[in-house]
Amino acid sequence: MSALASGPARMGSRRPRAALSLRRVLPVVLGTALLIWVLLPLVPVALWSVAGEWRAPAVLPEAWSSQALTTLVSPEVLQAGLRSAALGLGVAVTGTVLGALAAFGLRQLPRTQARILGFILLAPLAIPPFALVMGANVLLLSARVPTFAAVLIVLTVTALPYTAYMFHVALASYDWRFEEVARTLGASPTRVLLSVRMALLAPAIARAGFLAFLVGWSDYITTVLIGGGQLRTLPMLLGSAASTTGGEQLTAALSLAMIAPPVILLILLARWGQRGRSPQ
Amino acid sequence: MSSSLSFESISHRFGTEQVLDDITLTVPESSCVALLGASGSGKSTLLRIAAGLLDPSAGAVLIDGEDVTALDAEHRESGLMFQRPLLFPHLSVVDNVAFAARMAGRTKAEARRQAREYLELVQLGEYARRMPGELSGGQEQRVALARALARQPRILLLDEPFSSLDLRLREDMYDLIDSIRDQLRPTIVLVTHDRREAAILADTIAVLDHGRILQHAPVARIHHQPASPAVNRILGGLNEVPGVVRAGAHHSPLGRIPVPQDTPEGPGLLMPRQESLQLTTDDDARPGARGTVTQVRPSGAHSLVRVELEPGPGEAPVTVAIEVTGTPALRPGDAAGVALGGVVGWVVPL
Amino acid sequence: MSRAALLAAPAVLLVVLVLGAALLTALLQSLGLLPLFGEPEFSTAAWTDGGALVESAGVSLYIATTSTLLAVVVGFLIAAYALTAGRGGRLIAALSAATIPIPHLVASGAIGLLLTDAGFLARLLGMPEGFPQLVGTDWWTAAILEFAWKESAFVALVVLGGISRSAAALSETAATLGASARQRILHVILPLARLPLGVAGLVVFVYTFGSYEAPWLLGPVAPEPLSVRAVRLFGSVDLAARPEAMATALTSVGIAVAVIGLGVLGLALLARGSRRRSPRRSQQHSQLPSSRRSGAGS
Numbered sequence: 001m002s003a004l005a006s007g008p009a010r011m012g013s014r015r016p017r018a019a020l021s022l023r024r025v026l027p028v029v030l031g032t033a034l035l036i037w038v039l040l041p042l043v044p045v046a047l048w049s050v051a052g053e054w055r056a057p058a059v060l061p062e063a064w065s066s067q068a069l070t071t072l073v074s075p076e077v078l079q080a081g082l083r084s085a086a087l088g089l090g091v092a093v094t095g096t097v098l099g100a101l102a103a104f105g106l107r108q109l110p111r112t113q114a115r116i117l118g119f120i121l122l123a124p125l126a127i128p129p130f131a132l133v134m135g136a137n138v139l140l141l142s143a144r145v146p147t148f149a150a151v152l153i154v155l156t157v158t159a160l161p162y163t164a165y166m167f168h169v170a171l172a173s174y175d176w177r178f179e180e181v182a183r184t185l186g187a188s189p190t191r192v193l194l195s196v197r198m199a200l201l202a203p204a205i206a207r208a209g210f211l212a213f214l215v216g217w218s219d220y221i222t223t224v225l226i227g228g229g230q231l232r233t234l235p236m237l238l239g240s241a242a243s244t245t246g247g248e249q250l251t252a253a254l255s256l257a258m259i260a261p262p263v264i265l266l267i268l269l270a271r272w273g274q275r276g277r278s279p280q
Numbered sequence: 281m282s283s284s285l286s287f288e289s290i291s292h293r294f295g296t297e298q299v300l301d302d303i304t305l306t307v308p309e310s311s312c313v314a315l316l317g318a319s320g321s322g323k324s325t326l327l328r329i330a331a332g333l334l335d336p337s338a339g340a341v342l343i344d345g346e347d348v349t350a351l352d353a354e355h356r357e358s359g360l361m362f363q364r365p366l367l368f369p370h371l372s373v374v375d376n377v378a379f380a381a382r383m384a385g386r387t388k389a390e391a392r393r394q395a396r397e398y399l400e401l402v403q404l405g406e407y408a409r410r411m412p413g414e415l416s417g418g419q420e421q422r423v424a425l426a427r428a429l430a431r432q433p434r435i436l437l438l439d440e441p442f443s444s445l446d447l448r449l450r451e452d453m454y455d456l457i458d459s460i461r462d463q464l465r466p467t468i469v470l471v472t473h474d475r476r477e478a479a480i481l482a483d484t485i486a487v488l489d490h491g492r493i494l495q496h497a498p499v500a501r502i503h504h505q506p507a508s509p510a511v512n513r514i515l516g517g518l519n520e521v522p523g524v525v526r527a528g529a530h531h532s533p534l535g536r537i538p539v540p541q542d543t544p545e546g547p548g549l550l551m552p553r554q555e556s557l558q559l560t561t562d563d564d565a566r567p568g569a570r571g572t573v574t575q576v577r578p579s580g581a582h583s584l585v586r587v588e589l590e591p592g593p594g595e596a597p598v599t600v601a602i603e604v605t606g607t608p609a610l611r612p613g614d615a616a617g618v619a620l621g622g623v624v625g626w627v628v629p630l
Numbered sequence: 631m632s633r634a635a636l637l638a639a640p641a642v643l644l645v646v647l648v649l650g651a652a653l654l655t656a657l658l659q660s661l662g663l664l665p666l667f668g669e670p671e672f673s674t675a676a677w678t679d680g681g682a683l684v685e686s687a688g689v690s691l692y693i694a695t696t697s698t699l700l701a702v703v704v705g706f707l708i709a710a711y712a713l714t715a716g717r718g719g720r721l722i723a724a725l726s727a728a729t730i731p732i733p734h735l736v737a738s739g740a741i742g743l744l745l746t747d748a749g750f751l752a753r754l755l756g757m758p759e760g761f762p763q764l765v766g767t768d769w770w771t772a773a774i775l776e777f778a779w780k781e782s783a784f785v786a787l788v789v790l791g792g793i794s795r796s797a798a799a800l801s802e803t804a805a806t807l808g809a810s811a812r813q814r815i816l817h818v819i820l821p822l823a824r825l826p827l828g829v830a831g832l833v834v835f836v837y838t839f840g841s842y843e844a845p846w847l848l849g850p851v852a853p854e855p856l857s858v859r860a861v862r863l864f865g866s867v868d869l870a871a872r873p874e875a876m877a878t879a880l881t882s883v884g885i886a887v888a889v890i891g892l893g894v895l896g897l898a899l900l901a902r903g904s905r906r907r908s909p910r911r912s913q914q915h916s917q918l919p920s921s922r923r924s925g926a927g928s
Contacts, residue, residue, distance in 0.1 A: 027711075027714075027715055027811065030707070030711060031711060031715060031718050031719070031722060034704075034707060034708055034711055034722050034726075035722055035725070037704065037779070037782075038708075038722060038725050038726045038729060038783070039725065040744065040751075041737065041740045041741055041744050041779055042729075042740060043744075043750065044740065044743040044744050044749065044750035045736075045739070045740045045743060047750070048743055056748035056752070056753055056757060057748070057752075057753050057756065057757040058753065059753045059754055098640050098641040098644065099641060101637045101638065101640060101641065102637065102638045102640075102641035102642065104634075104637050104638075105633075105634045105635060105636070105637030105638030105639075106634075106638055107634075108632075108633070108634035108637075109632070109634045109635065109638070113635075117638055117642050120642055120645055120646060121641060121642060121645060123645065123649055124645060124649060125833075125836065126836065126883075126886050126887050126890050127649065127652075127653075127840075127883055127886065128839065128840020128841075128856075128857060128879070128882045128883065128886055129840060129841075129842075130840065130842050130857050130860055130861055130879065130882075131652070131656065131840070131860065131879035131880065131882050131883050132648070132649065132652050133652075134652070134656065134860065134861075134864050134875060134876065134879050135651065135652025135653055135654070135655045135656035135876070135879065136648050136651060136652040136655070138651075138655045138659070138664070139648075139651040139652070139655060153644070153648065154648060156644065157644060157645055157648045157649065160641055160644070160645060164641060210731075214731055214733075217733075218733030218734075218735065218736075220733075220734075220735045220842070220843055221842045221843070221861070224861075225861065225864065225865075228865075235733065235735050238735055238736065238739060239735060239843075239847075241739075242735070242738065242739040242742060242847055243846075243847060248743060251739045251742075251743065252739075252743065255736045255739050255740060258732075258733055258735075258736050259731070259732050259733075259736055262731035262732075263728065263731055265731075266728070266731055331806050332805075332806075333802055333805065333806070352805070353802070353805035353806050354805045354806075354807075354808050354809055354810050354813075355808075356806075357808075358806060359806065359807075360802075360803070360806040362799070362803070364799070366799050366800055366803045368800060368804075368818060368821075369796075369822070370821035370822065370824075371821075379804065379807050379809070379817075380807040380808045380809075382817075383804070383807060383808045383809040383810070383813050383817070384808055427807065428806075428807075431806075431807050431808060437806075
């Protein structure tokens with residue numbers, strides 16, 4: 001062991017000052033670059049939404065205007081917003097309920113059956129959405145399903161892989177002994193379901209519901225292909241504004257209208273999620 | 281490969297919370313100092329500051345007298361081992377141990393050759409090619425130790441390194457640390473909440489409580505001569521007997537106990553270890569106190585007997601704990617005598 | 631039927647029905663067997679007129695590949711920065727995660743406002759002479775950047791979710807072993823992140839491959855990726871275009887399924903490599919013979 005004690009020379013000798021300054025600068029450069037990457041695309045949206053006149057090469061708008069934002073409260077935009085919200089909530093409810101039921105069912109099934117069914121539930125992820133909608137459209141039309149319901153059905157299929165997977169993950173770490181404890185403490189099966197299982201799985205329900213809401217709220221391609229322009233949701237308005245030249249203000253304002261509700265929802269969910277956590 | 285480590289007036293706050301308060305402590309070359317304290321006492325924070333993972337709010341860290349406070353962890357040449365082994369899951373055992381050498385720019389072959397020597401040192405030479413997931417908890421911790429040693433650190437920092445191991449494995453690790461201290465003579469700072477571990481491994485113990493060092497002394501002295509009741513309790517002492525020091529002795533329901541010459545006169549707290557107290561029988565010649573047994577708690581080979589001593593005139597009743605071998609044939613309510621066996625009493629002025 | 635099967639039935643049946651019907655209809659229509667009007671007539675014309683189909687598939691693969699590579703690289707940088715740069719890193723990770731709920735349609739509009747000829751970026755740079763055309767070029771630059779922007783946030787989220795718990799402590803350990811920040815990223819965080827990067831990369835590839843909004847808004851009129859071509863033909867007043875639309879859609883399905891198959895295979899190999907490494911949480915006694923153990927002191 002004498003070789004050990006004498007050993008090679010010490011590692012990590014001290015660096016000269018010049019290298020030290022480079023070591024300090026590099027992270028700052030990378031951080032700034034990443035910050036620009038994340039935020040820059042949102043800056044023109046924010047500026048255009050309140051711009052009156054803004055011709056090139058001006059870096060900032062020459063005149064400010066609240067006109068674009070006022071159009072957001074016009075009846076047409078409000079109705080579109082309501083339709084989008086209804087679609088989002090509809091997909092959230094059906095997608096979350098069906099996904100949760102499926103995940104519970106799969107847990108209790110034999111391994112092979114659960115694998116096959118799980119594979120089927122994930123299959124919509126592999127199908128490009130436009131292809132799914134185009135094929136399903138024919139069936140839904142011939143079955144005379146109303147447009148809104150048809151869009152809702154297809155979007156629920158799109159959302160199911162996410163919700164089912166969320167519940168699958170949550171159940172994998174779910175400790176069933178909580179329910180056993182509750183039963184020995186005198187809770188009825190219904191009470192256990194409501195006060196224990198639902199409460200413990202609340203974060204998963206919130207996550208799955210949020211994802212499914214996003215699927216419905218922000219959908220463009222399904223609504224276009226099935227609705228054929230009849231079902232005018234917010235993305236429809238935004239799509240036509242963004243593909244028109246000179247529609248910058250409206251594009252920006254509608255973009256904000258589409259971003260705000262999910263972001264607010266996310267913040268509320270995060271707040272609510274933190275409340276239950278122990279201060280660590 | 282060893283150096284001395286000093287903390288000079290280290291303070292640290294997290295937000296408004298003062299975690300460390302003016303810590304000054306020197307760890308001499310090749311010695312082992314244990315930082316003993318409960319969770320939240322700031323001991324792990326102090327170790328992270330020593331490793332360079334955390335900048336202290338105030339104060340300096342010196343290695344061999346040189347201020348290294350501004351030096352990042354990767355340049356500080358201190359080996360750190362945590363409670364979890366934290367082996368890199370993507371590297372084999374030998375490559376984990378070779379990690380530091382690779383980072384320092386050694387070739388793979390050279391780094392591995394050196395790593396194998398350290399694996400031999402922790403007696404895991406034949407496990408070199410395994411992946412971390414294929415080891416048991418004790419083996420993982422040995423590899424983590426070999427990895428820290430292979431850095432050839434000037435200071436070896438151990439943060440509760442054996443707390444997650446079961447008792448027998450822990451004893452093995454104590455033997456291993458002993459043999460490593462014999463061979464490599466590293467300077468070690470050990471953070472632990474286990475006073476037994478601190479006593480076995482360290483030369484001196486620094487007791488930390490609420491961010492302050494209450495006492496830093498050699499192991500035997502800190503047990504028998506604690507600087508305060510708090511230190512006594514943290515080191516497992518159960519007895520605090522109030523009384524008065526007068527004419528070179530402490531007077532209390534425990535009787536007249538001789539104390540060191542320099543003990544100040546006046547009211548004082550006598551703190552005899554439960555291991556130093558003995559039960560006496562009626563025909564025992566030794567001077568002692570009388571009392572009534574209040575509790576007998578067997579714990580394997582030993583029992584703890586609590587006796588309420590009869591107070592003298594003007595004294596308050598006091599209960600002392602005595603550790604005895606085996607299980608005595610005593611029950612609560614029995615009469616018993618108590619004496620301090622053969623050592624001088626230790627008193628802290630009240 | 632068991633209770634468990636009953637619970638899973640609504641979701642599974644819905645998927646089977648919609649998916650099955652969609653694929654079957656698409657196949658029949660692509661072969662002329664389910665025309666909107668008139669008599670069914672078997673024809674492989676929509677498939678065999680392959681030039682345009684192959685070109686579209688090439689464009690789609692190009693967009694998906696470059697977008698995925700960019701998103702994985704930037705996403706990893708965000709995750710690595712979040713894990714090594716303290717508070718600033720966590721701030722960037724949080725901002726990046728906050729962009730995830732932004733719909734691709736909105737992001738496409740935003741990237742358009744940023745990158746057009748006289749867009750915000752050109753104005754910021756003072757309208758330089760040589761400012762490249764980014765929107766509507768044959769290189770699909772704007773569409774690729776839109777995908778990379780949105781999906782890098784997703785990649786970072788997946789990587790951080792997968793490894794942040796272990797990476798922070800392991801990265802500190804590496805620091806005490808002398809690894810610099812760059813070495814910690816390359817030798818600790820990157821190997822740990824390989825599997826989540828692979829999974830996220832596959833998801834991003836399949837998504838961008840089948841996505842419509844960005845190439846439609848930000849790409850050139852021709853050539854078209856599969857999605858844009860299929861949607862255009864599907865909406866065409868020329869009813870003869872329907873078989874071609876369906877053939878295009880099925881081509882995209884076929885390629886997506888093939889990529890997923892290969893990707894899952896690759897990920898399984900990657901996971902097998904790391905499963906051997908995954909720490910087992912058992913605590914056995916040291917299997918060393920005691921003679922060797924006591925021999926260490928000599």
